[in-house]
Amino acid sequence: MYLPRIYICTMAIKLLIYDDSDAIRLSMEALFSDREDFAIAGLMSNAETVETDIAELKPDIVLMDIDMPVVDGVGAVKRIRKINNSVPILMLTIFDDNEHIFSAICAGASGYLLKSTSSEELIYSIKNVLAGGAPMSGSVAKKVLGMIPRAETESETVKALSAREIEILGFLVKGYSYKMIASELGISIDTIRFHIKNIYEKLHVHSATEAVSKAIKDRLVSILAISTILH
Numbered sequence: 001m002y003l004p005r006i007y008i009c010t011m012a013i014k015l016l017i018y019d020d021s022d023a024i025r026l027s028m029e030a031l032f033s034d035r036e037d038f039a040i041a042g043l044m045s046n047a048e049t050v051e052t053d054i055a056e057l058k059p060d061i062v063l064m065d066i067d068m069p070v071v072d073g074v075g076a077v078k079r080i081r082k083i084n085n086s087v088p089i090l091m092l093t094i095f096d097d098n099e100h101i102f103s104a105i106c107a108g109a110s111g112y113l114l115k116s117t118s119s120e121e122l123i124y125s126i127k128n129v130l131a132g133g134a135p136m137s138g139s140v141a142k143k144v145l146g147m148i149p150r151a152e153t154e155s156e157t158v159k160a161l162s163a164r165e166i167e168i169l170g171f172l173v174k175g176y177s178y179k180m181i182a183s184e185l186g187i188s189i190d191t192i193r194f195h196i197k198n199i200y201e202k203l204h205v206h207s208a209t210e211a212v213s214k215a216i217k218d219r220l221v222s223i224l225a226i227s228t229i230l231h
Contacts, residue, residue: 012036013037013038013126014039014040014041014060015038015039015040015060016054017044020067021065041057045068047072050080060088063126064076064077064090065093066091066093066104067094067095073104077104080108088111090112090125091109091112092113093113105209105212108210109209110129110134111125113135113137117137128180133175134172134209164195168195168199169211171184
């Protein structure tokens with residue numbers, strides 16, 4: 001019988017990993033165990049005890065598979081968000097279909113990566129989400145944009161957003177961090193923070209994840225407004 005592995009962590013980034021694949025858990029253990037900047041708080045084969053895990057292990061970030069027995073990844077994200085709305089949750093899965101992507105983002109996932117993602121990109125994405133980004137694999141980001149339909153008439157919320165705010169919201173949808181957005185637009189991170197604060201207030205949200213979810217669910221941003229971001 002598989003027993004969850006619990007680790008004593010240092011000041012490194014603490015990872016709590018859920019995946020029912022023995023091979024994936026072993027590869028994650030091999031990837032992160034030798035790095036000084038990461039520490040594995042726990043390796044779990046399913047999310048049945050996710051609330052207790054979060055409370056006791058206090059991870060800095062959660063890596064979550066979708067297709068697991070007992071409690072699947074989307075269900076686990078919903079359970080986590082009922083008790084903790086701040087811990088980043090990065091989905092790491094083989095599924096890149098619209099239904100899984102939409103369900104995970106709407107449940108409160110902070111990012112969505114495919115398991116084919118390279119080790120270097122995974123490490124970068126973890127640090128990206130901790131810096132305020134919402135990383136997504138390229139194919140996933142394009143599908144997210146595709147979920148945002150063309151709108152003949154803009155909603156009152158969209159009209160409240162400035163052109164710059166819509167542009168920045170587009171970068172958030174793509175998964176850019178504050179630093180990356182600032183670099184792309186040639187403005188300071190403080191200015192980005194100011195604009196994002198205004199976006200959150202106008203959308204009545206509190207995080208990049210909620211803003212992306214709102215943009216998709218409520219059809220706030222026309223694909224025409226942000227399609228130029230993806231080249």
